[in-house]
Amino acid sequence: MxxxxxxxxxxxxxxxxxxxxxxxxxxxxxxxxxxxxxxxxxxxxxxxxxxxxxxxxxxGLVNTHTHAAMSLLRGYADDMILFEWLSQKIWPLEAHLNGDDVYWGTRLACLEMIKSGTVAFNDMYFFMDRAADAVEEAGMRACLSHGFIDLFTEEKREAEIKATINLHNHIKSRNNPKLTFATGPHALYTVSPEGLTWCAEYATENDAGIHIHLSETQQEVDDCVKNNGITPAAHLDKYGILTERTVAAHCCYLDDSECELLGKRKTAASHNPASNMKLAGGRAIPYSALKNAGAPVCLGTDGCASNNNLDLFEEMKIAALLQKFTTGDPTILPAAEAIDIASRTGAEALRTGGGTIxxxxxxxxxxxxxxxxxxxxxxxxxxxxxxxxxxxxxxxxxxxxxxxxHDREIPGEDAILAGAEAAATSLVARREEEIRNQS
Amino acid sequence: MxxxxxxxxxxxxxxxxxxxxxxxxxxxxxxxxxxxxxxxxxxxxxxxxxxxxxxxxxxGLVNTHTHAAMSLLRGYADDMILFEWLSQKIWPLEAHLNGDDVYWGTRLACLEMIKSGTVAFNDMYFFMDRAADAVEEAGMRACLSHGFIDLFTEEKREAEIKATINLHNHIKSRNNPKLTFATGPHALYTVSPEGLTWCAEYATENDAGIHIHLSETQQEVDDCVKNNGITPAAHLDKYGILTERTVAAHCCYLDDSECELLGKRKTAASHNPASNMKLAGGRAIPYSALKNAGAPVCLGTDGCASNNNLDLFEEMKIAALLQKFTTGDPTILPAAEAIDIASRTGAEALRTGGGTIxxxxxxxxxxxxxxxxxxxxxxxxxxxxxxxxxxxxxxxxxxxxxxxxHDREIPGEDAILAGAEAAATSLVARREEEIRNQS
CATH class of the missing domain: 2.30.40.10 (Urease, subunit C, domain 1)
Known part of the structure; x- marks a missing residue:
């Protein structure tokens, strides 16, 4: 047995x-x-x-940027212009998501991650108490954050603060050292300075992580400089977001001064190359500049809607290839370093206690x-x-x-696949009913 | 049974x-x-x-550019500057290759290709009679070419012509419709105009394919323009190489006029994105320009030393991602087209009779x-x-x-792995003995 x-x-x-x-x-x-x-x-x-x-x-590998439950959306929509993809497909479907969907999507994601050698992940989404159920049943480690989006209104901010504190209390009540909590300010273009400040202070008071998207697209940078007069990393730093407990996902468009800032703060940059390529972001993470500045670079898959899998082996290869391709230097990000960013640096960023043999x-x-x-x-x-x-x-x-x-066997695999499939089918059916009612 | x-x-x-x-x-x-x-x-x-x-x-998928026996070199050297990688690692090891090595390397490659859904491939290497043994035993289709490299000398050209004719006769004598022959002029920088002309004429007289590398690096283009006053594709066309039976591998640096030329000649361009990225080529194939010009684009993995696997599923994803990333357009090369270039267009280029259900x-x-x-x-x-x-x-x-x-079972898998492993170990031992003798 x-x-x-x-x-x-x-x-x-x-x-x-x-x-x-x-x-x-x-x-x-x-x-x-x-x-x-x-x-x-x-x-x-x-x-x-x-x-x-x-x-x-x-x-064991560590996936430092996921929206695990989005595995339910795998293949639902691809090959579209970013805004159309989000506004016509992803957001309308996500509006129908419930706690059961998040449970089954996270179960499916955990199954896929374990099957491909991942032991821990850094997850931002909604209904995260149900994600916690799935993670516990799978036996993995996860750092869970509620995606904090206040859209610059006080009313929404209060609701997000409440949801974040609720998740934190929920995770504490489980008393499972494999489950940790982070605040999840979504991004500088969806969270007000007051919201960023609250997330930073709450995380610091509670020695918790911070999980945020940073500098994924040129537009994010342009808008930030136009609206705030400073770069995205400097903007986040102004509100205390860049800490050594912070994981900043994407980081494609960081300039040298921002890399140095992340290095100074020991903030981890989560590289998500497949997602950046699929969504046609146009820029790879400045790996060498971050490394030289002393910022830990780690690896993530992003959610299944924009990848479309959670396999860090594939992600290691794509990361190494993309750095070589974009820099013209075949010696950059060699194989041993690719394994390091997929394991040790991620484990250190999430403070799992692992990552080293x-x-x-x-x-x-x-x-x-x-x-x-x-x-x-x-x-x-x-x-x-x-x-x-x-x-x-x-x-x-x-x-x-x-x-x-063990030997590729995971107990209950078939039931997880069946449960996730049923949840996905029901989710799409609810969205399709809505479309029928609208027309 | x-x-x-x-x-x-x-x-x-x-x-x-x-x-x-x-x-x-x-x-x-x-x-x-x-x-x-x-x-x-x-x-x-x-x-x-x-x-x-x-x-x-x-x-079934079709791999339109391989050096199958190089699977024996998988992982032997990576993450190096191209010329150092070739001159210090790959070429010195290849100098020790014998017919048995090519047999076992090709056996391993066929095993890997079948396991990942490939039924046919377009192969250029040496000791191709032994590659033919391996292909026949595996039951796949292959178009085999002797890598024709005359280095602009008449003596070597005569030897290459003889080797090419020998391979052609050998393949004819097997009377196996799954095995076909192509001339294999390696590239314009390794084959003289006389060699190119001979390869083109011999292929045309015998209704055979032509397999060549084209426009893989900026240097190839620069040198060609400097030495010949015309672009690489125009140079090849001058000597009759661009035909509808030709597969040109890589094609990264083709300009618009070259894409139009390939379209006019119905020459297939084999896209090898993982290899281009790993070797830091810096440019992706101009997919849309080739497609708009009517040139068939198909897919290939290149050899295992520069990829390092033969999995066309992975190659489809990397191809689609790389086009999106380099063009900034997430709608380019959508999923259905990725499958098309991995199957139908390749089957048509190699004239397998398959590629369509x-x-x-x-x-x-x-x-x-x-x-x-x-x-x-x-x-x-x-x-x-x-x-x-x-x-x-x-x-x-x-x-x-x-x-x-059937159900992932292939007869004799363990024996193939053991044979290939033994051949690789012996090959490296011969090289290491040479190094010891030199020092």
């Missing part, structure tokens, strides 16, 4: 790590020991053993199939993982010392 | 095609009938039945898992296939009326 989704003491034998065979012993949700031949020492302490057969050991770190780890076609030949498993493999090469996923997937 | 790799009469029941449930009957290597409920008519004629369970029916076309088809996570929800299977799925969502592959993969 596989002890799915509960903390266990686990001995993994014969994994490949840093080009060597290694064993790893996990207990109390933490990595206790890593090394060749430690199996004899820990064999008697382990409740469960995994024979890795050379599978490649990596830190060493004693004392959280037991958030994955095993990638040594015998997958994408690993043949085995010249360089790290290159293979970034440039050749998809997330389907992941065989096992452990989060907080609990097995979430 | 699954009748792997031999022509069979097959009835597929309940596939999804154009958003409807359909049956399809295959016999004599051709699609005989397609439609809802034709099962009763053809049930007694079928030797084998597949219950598709709603799986999505597509034409209709009676009379070659029975080159694939079934994509209806129940894969990437297909949930099922709003739009075509969007899901391009933007959400990887090639691992393919369940079954039929080529020329023979089953190559």
């Amino acid at each position: 596989i002890p799915y989704n509960k903390r266990t003491s686990i001995l993994i034998k014969g994994a490949t790590h840093n080009c060597r065979k290694t064993d790893i012993f996990i207990d109390d949700g933490k990595i206790q020991a890593v090394g060749e031949g430690i199996r004899s020492e820990f064999k008697s302490s382990a409740d469960f053993e995994i024979d890795a057969g050379g599978d490649v050991l990596l830190p 060493a004693p004392g770190f959280a037991a958030d780890i994955i095993l990638v199939d040594r015998n997958a076609i994408c690993q043949a030949p085995f010249h360089n498993p790290i290159s293979n993982i970034v440039y050749a493999c998809g997330g389907n090469a992941v065989r096992s996923v452990i989060c907080d010392g609990a097995i979430l997937m | 699954i009748p792997y790799n031999k022509r069979t009469s097959i009835l597929i029941k309940g596939a999804t095609h154009n958003c409807r449930k359909t049956d399809i009957f295959i016999d004599d290597g051709k699609i005989q009938a397609v439609g809802e409920g034709i099962r009763s008519e053809f049930k007694s004629s079928a030797d084998f039945e597949i219950d598709a369970g709603g799986d999505v029916l597509l034409p 209709a009676p009379g076309f070659a029975a080159d088809i694939i079934l994509v898992d209806r129940n894969a996570i990437c297909q949930a929800p099922f709003h739009n299977p075509i969007s899901n296939i391009v933007y959400a799925c990887g090639g691992n969502a393919v369940r079954s592959v039929i080529c020329d009326g023979a089953i190559l993969m």
Whole structure:
């Protein structure tokens, strides 16, 4: 019997790590020991053993920008002009979303993320108490934020403040260290200075994260400079949003001074290359400038409506390729760095305690199939993982010392797919009924 | 018993095609009938039945630019400046390649291609008689060309002409309609005008294809204009290379007049976006200009050293994303067109007889898992296939009326992986011995 989704003491034998065979012993949700031949020492302490057969050991991946429940909208509308896509398709459908939809969409998203080696994610959406249900059942880590959009009115601001505090209290009441809270000021063009200030202060008072969109399009930059006389990052900084607990998603159009500002504040930039390309944003994140400024760069998929999957293996490849393509430098963002931004920097930004394979770190780890076609030949498993493999090469996923997937099996997969499919069908039916009633 | 790799009469029941449930009957290597409920008519004629369970029916994909045996070099060297990568890593290793290596590399490549829904490919490399062995054993279609590189010397040209004629005779002697021949003038910067002329004339006399690299880098264009006073496409056209049997790979830097020239000649442009991005080429194929000029655009992965896989599902997504990103237009290269350039246009360029789901076309088809996570929800299977799925969502592959993969099973997979791994290890060992001897 596989002890799915509960903390266990686990001995993994014969994994490949840093080009060597290694064993790893996990207990109390933490990595206790890593090394060749430690199996004899820990064999008697382990409740469960995994024979890795050379599978490649990596830190579990961390998706630092998602709207997980939007997996219900996957494929609903694509290949459209951004504003038409939002105003004619996405927003009208989202207006029909209810808590059950968010639960099923997040369940589907968690299933997809675990299947592709992700252990933690940074999520902004609505009905986040129901997202919390889904995350807990899946056994993942998540930092949850209510998308705070006050549209510069006091009335809406009060409602968003209330919703944010409610979510925070809800998450505290669950007493699950894998679930954390962040304020979620949506973006500078949807949140007033007063709203930004409140989100920053509330997060700081509660040692919570801040999750925001930043500098995704040229228009956002142009409008900000026109309206406020300063760049988007400077505007956010004015209201205290840029902290070392902040994840700023996209960051495509940051200029050098903004990169330096993020570096100074140790604010993490979440790179979402597939979404930026699909929505025709036109600019890639200034990876080198951020790195040189000391700003942590991490990786995210964005929501399924603009990607359309949550596979960080694919995202690592697209990130590395897009940097090379836009800079003309094939040496930028090499394979090992791509894995680093998909794991360690994200784990640090979300303060998961994981992201590194060493004693004392959280037991958030994955095993990638040594015998997958994408690993043949085995010249360089790290290159293979970034440039050749998809997330389907992941065989096992452990989060907080609990097995979430073993040999690609996740309990209840069929029921999750059926539930999500039914929710999506009902959601579209409600929207179609509305269209019929309008015409 | 699954009748792997031999022509069979097959009835597929309940596939999804154009958003409807359909049956399809295959016999004599051709699609005989397609439609809802034709099962009763053809049930007694079928030797084998597949219950598709709603799986999505597509034409088998066609990879129009590969160096298949380079799968042995997957992950051997990455993230390097182009010339250093070639001169310090790729060329020195290739110098040790022998016929057995090409056989095993091509076997591995065919395995990977079938696993990801590809039925035919356009291959240029060396020891192509051994590549032919591998292709025949895999049961795929391939158009094989010897990479013709005369470096502007008569002596090398004579050797290349001989090698090309030998390959052509070898392929004819196999009498396998799935194996075809093309001349393979490598590129205008490696082949003399006399070599280009010979390749063009030999292909035309024998109604064969022509496979060439064109306009991959800015330097190729600059050098051509400087040396010849005309653009690369005009230069090739001068020597008869641009025909409707020609596939020109890359085509990143074509200008409008060159796109019009390819359109006039009906020359196919093979788009290789992952390779262009990874090698930091800096420019995407001018997709709209080629399309508007009437030039067929098809899709290719290039070799595994510069991609690093052969998955056309991933390539469809990257192609669609890269066009959107570079043009700023999210409506360009929508999902259905991405599937079209990965299947129909490639099949037409290689004259496989397939590429379309209709009676009379070659029975080159694939079934994509209806129940894969990437297909949930099922709003739009075509969007899901391009933007959400990887090639691992393919369940079954039929080529020329023979089953190559059923329910993801391919006979002999483990032996192919072991053989390729052993060949790669030996190849690198020979190179390392050479380095030791040199130092």
